[in-house]
Structures are given as C-alpha cells and as structure tokens.
Amino acid sequence: MNTLSSPCDLESVLATEELSRRSSPPLDPETESNALLILTRALASSPRDFFGTLVRSVLRLSGAGSTGISLLNEEEKRFVWPAVAGKLDSFLGSGTPSDFGPCGTVLERGKTLLFIHPEKHFTYLEPIHPPLEEVLLIPFYVGEKAVGTIWAVFHEAGQQFSAEHRRLLEAVSNFASSAYATLANTGALTPLLKMQPASS
Numbered sequence: 234m235n236t237l238s239s240p241c242d243l244e245s246v247l248a249t250e251e252l253s254r255r256s257s258p259p260l261d262p263e264t265e266s267n268a269l270l271i272l273t274r275a276l277a278s279s280p281r282d283f284f285g286t287l288v289r290s291v292l293r294l295s296g297a298g299s300t301g302i303s304l305l306n307e308e309e310k311r312f313v314w315p316a317v318a319g320k321l322d323s324f325l326g327s328g329t330p331s332d333f334g335p336c337g338t339v340l341e342r343g344k345t346l347l348f349i350h351p352e353k354h355f356t357y358l359e360p361i362h363p364p365l366e367e368v369l370l371i372p373f374y375v376g377e378k379a380v381g382t383i384w385a386v387f388h389e390a391g392q393q394f395s396a397e398h399r400r401l402l403e404a405v406s407n408f409a410s411s412a413y414a415t416l417a418n419t420g421a422l423t424p425l426l427k428m429q430p431a432s433s
Contacts, residue, residue: 241353243338249347252369257395260294265401268294272408281421283412284316287383287405292318295398297385298363302409303328303336303370304381306426312336312381315425320363320388326428329355335370340379345371345399363388369398373406375414383409 268290275286288300299319303312306328313328331337335351348368352358358365370384383402387394416422 240356243354246348246351246354247346248349248367249345252345252347252394252396252399255393255395257397259397260401265294265404269404272405276408276412276415280412280415280419284409284425285318287408287412288316288318291383291385291402291405294401295385297398298388298392299386301384302381303384304413304422304426305331305336305340305379307331309426313426313428315428319386321361321386324361324430326430329358334358335368335384336382339370339372339382343372343379345369345403347394366390366392367394369394369402371399371402371406373409373413375410375417380413381409 272283272287272290276283279286284302288302291297291300297319299317299321301314301317301321303314306313310331311328312331312334314324314326317325329336334355335346335348339346346369348370349366351365351368352361365386366389367387368384369386370382372379372382374380383406385394385398385402413422416425
C-alpha cells in the first residue's frame with residue numbers, strides 16, 4: 234500500500250529569496266506587448282473564457298511546464314483550479330484546501346512565494362505527476378481582498394524561476410482581478426467556484 238512520507242517544515246520548501254539571485258534574460262518586449270494586447274481584447278470580448286486565455290498566455294511567455302489559476306471558494310474552504318494549461322491540464326477543476334496548501338500560504342502571507350518540491354511539506358501533493366520541481370505563485374486581489382493566485386510550475390530538475398518570471402506573473406495579475414470582478418458582477422463566477430475534477 235502506498236503511504237505518504239512525513240512532512241518537512243514549511244520554510245524548508247520555500248525559496249522566494251532565490252528569485253532575485255538568479256539571472257534570466259528579459260522577455261522580448263514586443264512578444265510581451267502583443268500578449269498583453271491579446272489579454273486586453275479577450276477580457277473585453279469573452280470574460281467567461283478569460284482565465285483559460287490567461288494561463289495559456291503565461292505558459293507561452295514563461296516557458297513553464299504548467300500554469301494555472303486558483304480561486305478561493307470560502308464556503309467550501311478550498312481553492313479550485315478553473316483554468317490549467319500544460320502538463321497538469323488533466324487537473325482542471327481540482328484544487329487544494331484553503332487552510333493547508335501553497336495557495337493558502339500565499340494568501341495568508343499576502344505575497345509572491347516560490348516553492349521547491351512543495352509536496353515535501355504538503356504531502357497530499359505527492360501523487361501529482363509530473364513532479365512539482367518549482368512552483369511560483371502570486372496572489373491577486375479584488376479591492377483589498379485576496380481572491381486567488383496565478384501559478385506556474387517547472388517539472389524538470391534544473392529548471393528554475395527568476396525575478397523575470399515573477400515580474401511576468403505580477404504583470405498579468407491585474408487582468409485576473411478584472412476578470413474575477415466582471416464574473417462576480419454577472420453571476421458567472423459561481424459555476425467556476427463549484428468546479429470539480431472531470432473524474433469526480
């Protein structure tokens with residue numbers, strides 16, 4: 234029978250300070266500008282589908298193996314993933330507990346965090362494949378309230394996030410905030426918060 238390993242201390246899987254120490258070439262300004270223009274148009278024309286457009290754009294721009302959005306469902310005390318791109322796309326509709334997981338830690342601390350093998354602390358993540366080599370998450374807000382995170386994952390050993398990746402995720406966070414507010418105002422947010430994995 235498979236058993237989960239004993240968890241490591243939370244601080245041992247956090248490495249956010251490493252972002253500023255790592256060198257990374259900046260994104261091509263024209264490529265980034267074009268991507269932001271696409272996001273602007275998508276938000277105006279199709280807010281219901283916007284989160285999917287956003288995570289696919291971040292996937293292309295960042296070179297990550299997977300990207301996604303997590304939304305806080307306060308009633309059910311969980312984060313739900315209504316949009317996932319890349320190697321973890323089969324986890325669409327999945328999520329993590331609001332009080333014990335990477336997303337919850339980000340919202341609790343109110344800042345960007347970099348995790349290295351977060352499953353060593355949050356052991357329920359161990360079955361996820363491909364493995365979570367590095368996970369970069371940033372919170373996004375509606376008004377003063379944190380409502381979710383944008384995240385990116387590297388799956389291969391040796392792949393690393395840098396301050397440039399953090400800047401990219403922070404640059405698109407305002408789009409996520411605007412989309413969330415629009416969906417909430419039109420009643421279209423509730424189905425996203427209630428999403429479940431396809432196999433459930």
